[in-house]
Amino acid sequence: MVNQRGHHHLQSSRHRKSSFFSISLYVILIFALSIFTFMLYSKDALEDEYGMPLLRVEKPSINKLLDGQLWQTPSSLGLRQCVKPTSKYRATPVSEHYMTVKTNGGLNQMRTGVTDMVAVARIMNATLVIPQLDKSSFWQDSSTFSNIFDEPHFIKSLGKDVRIVKEIPKELESLPRARKHFSSWAGLGYYEEMTVLWKEYQVIHVVKSDSRLANNDLPLDIQRLRCRALYHALRFSPSIESLGKKLVERLRSRAQRYIALHLRYEKDMLSFTGCTYGLTVAESEELRIMREKTSHWKVKNINSTEQREAGLCPLTPKEVGIFLKALGYPPSTLIYLAAGEIYGGDTHLSELTSRFPNIVSEEMLASTEELKDFSNHASAALDYIVSIESDIFVPSYSGNMARAVEGHRRFLGHRKTINPDRKSLVQLFDKMEAGQLEESSLSPPVLQLHRKRFGGPRRRGSGPPGIKGRVRLRLEESFYQNPFPECICNS
Known part of the structure; x- marks a missing residue:
């Protein structure tokens, strides 16, 4: 009986000591957490008389989240560039018909205009002469094509699409040209009809280049040619x-x-x-x-x-x-x-x-x-x-x-x-x-x-x-x- 009572007393004593230790540990943790919270949200109190922080405190994660949303790029949903020609696309044959172009407008109006003319030259099976940039617009700019664009790269990169030359052959300079103001937002059928001009002229001069081609309802290979011309071939000098x-x-x-x-x-x-x-x-x-x-x-x-x-x-x-x-x-x-x-x-x-x-x-x-x-x-x-x-x-x-x-x-x-x-x-x-x-x-x-x-x-x-x-x-x-x-x- 004595041994049993002693045994129970010992167990009770150990249980009280364990409980006291757990409570003490819990109090210490609560106290430490309170100090951390106080320091985190009391930045002003943690500055010295010169306003310099005495403790480096991380910004709350919510600020980082908001900052990320401000600059986050939209998801591309797995989409990517696709500009390669289809299996039906063929290299353009060498043409003895020439197309000269006078661009109009500001830089980007001219860039998209030149791109349209690349596609039109492909449709009409014409050799494209390097276009003349607009020199009489509001800007009064004297820049030439080679001043702004990488001309050799432009000619080479489109070699399988359209034949491009720097200038018209000397023997054709004195020949009469069809001076043409092509219709705005014209489709494939319109330019196929325009090939009738080749029966009478060897050179067509395009007076304006902006918005000469439709946005929609064009063959896939013509649309992709426009992208290859604008985004790959027509790079700056x-x-x-x-x-x-x-x-x-x-x-x-x-x-x-x-x-x-x-x-x-x-x-x-x-x-x-x-x-x-x-x-x-x-x-x-x-x-x-x-x-x-x-x-x-x-x-x-x-x-x-x-x-x-x-x-x-x-x-x-x-x-x-x-x-x-x-x-x-x-x-x-x-x-x-x-x-x-x-x-x-x-x-x-x-x-x-x-x-x-x-x-x-x-x-x-x-x-x-x-x-x-x-x-x-x-x-x-x-x-x-x-x-x-x-x-x-x-x-x-x-x-x-x-x-x-x-x-x-x-x-x-x-x-x-x-x-x-x-x-x-x-x-x-x-x-x-x-x-x-x-x-x-x-x-x-x-x-x-x-x-x-x-x-x-x-x-x-x-x-x-x-x-x-x-x-x-x-x-x-x-x-x-x-x-x-x-x-x-x-x-």
């Missing part, structure tokens, strides 16, 4: 490519990631569209006079308010700043300004830089010496390269540059491109101006509006329903803005 690469490297040395902003708030665009919102009376009048004097701009009287409400105006620098802030990008974001001279200079640009001061341009990244040999078109080529390589591309207006860059980024793997819904944004901005909406409350509706406008995979639009004929062709989404499905596919 070695000097432009080299400096463009340097600009990207210098941006990367400043920040891990950057946004390329194509701010189309330039004099020619504002005058052409008749958009005067936010401008002074004198500035508005200057734009009206410019529009009146530009003969090839057919529309002269434009209601600026109606244009803006319909989403047909470039976003102003201030509106772009509000938009990017509403999307969640912090003021420290590095932004490359891919644009010409901003109308009104710093007066208007300051409305953007006040929100995002970390804005740079090619003039800020390259020296005067590096840029001295680059004219207007070459300068635009640098902007194009930097925009293609950016983490995010944001156009303030859907012009030729915006469409070309978006299409190229889709082709390269659906790199993130944010297309502002200008019509809906204007409604929000006007509510802010009227005091019906605070800027701090703008983020939810802006994010909702743009949840499907980040450059993810989608098939090219075929135009508004209920519209037929040539008007529909003009309103179809550009092939060069979205070469899916012909040049982007599953295999």
Whole structure:
């Protein structure tokens, strides 16, 4: 009996000691956790008199998550480039018929125009003479094809598709030429009919090159030829490519990631569209006079308010700043300004830089010496390269540059491109101006509006329903803005 009582007493004693130890350990753990929590959320209390942190504290993981979402590239859903010819495609025969081309418009308008002419030359079995670049447009640029593009590469890489020569043979220079203004957005049948010109002429001169080919309903091999020509053959000259690469490297040395902003708030665009919102009376009048004097701009009287409400105006620098802030990008974001001279200079640009001061341009990244040999078109080529390589591309207006860059980024793997819904944004901005909406409350509706406008995979639009004929062709989404499905596919 004594031994049993002693045995039970010993067990009871051990049990009390174990319980005491467990409780003590639990209290210590709770105390340690409390200290850690206090230190994590009391950063201000952990700074010395100079404001320097005494303890390095990791940011909460939620910030990293949000940051990742801001810069995340849309999923390509397994889609990839597909530009190889089909099994039915044959190398083009040597042709004694020649096609000369005079391009028109800005750099990207000329690039897509040249690409169209490659495809047209293939359809009409013509030898393409290296095109002449536009020298009489708003830019007044004297650049030649070889100044901007890698001419030998262009000729060689398309050797199996179209015969390309630098100049027309001497014996043909004095012969009469068929001067032709090909129809806009023309299809295969139209150009097959145009081959009748070869019965009377050996040389056809094409007066304009922009939008000479339909966006849709063309043979697959012609569409893929357009992609090979634009994305592989028509690359910029070695000097432009080299400096463009340097600009990207210098941006990367400043920040891990950057946004390329194509701010189309330039004099020619504002005058052409008749958009005067936010401008002074004198500035508005200057734009009206410019529009009146530009003969090839057919529309002269434009209601600026109606244009803006319909989403047909470039976003102003201030509106772009509000938009990017509403999307969640912090003021420290590095932004490359891919644009010409901003109308009104710093007066208007300051409305953007006040929100995002970390804005740079090619003039800020390259020296005067590096840029001295680059004219207007070459300068635009640098902007194009930097925009293609950016983490995010944001156009303030859907012009030729915006469409070309978006299409190229889709082709390269659906790199993130944010297309502002200008019509809906204007409604929000006007509510802010009227005091019906605070800027701090703008983020939810802006994010909702743009949840499907980040450059993810989608098939090219075929135009508004209920519209037929040539008007529909003009309103179809550009092939060069979205070469899916012909040049982007599953295999």
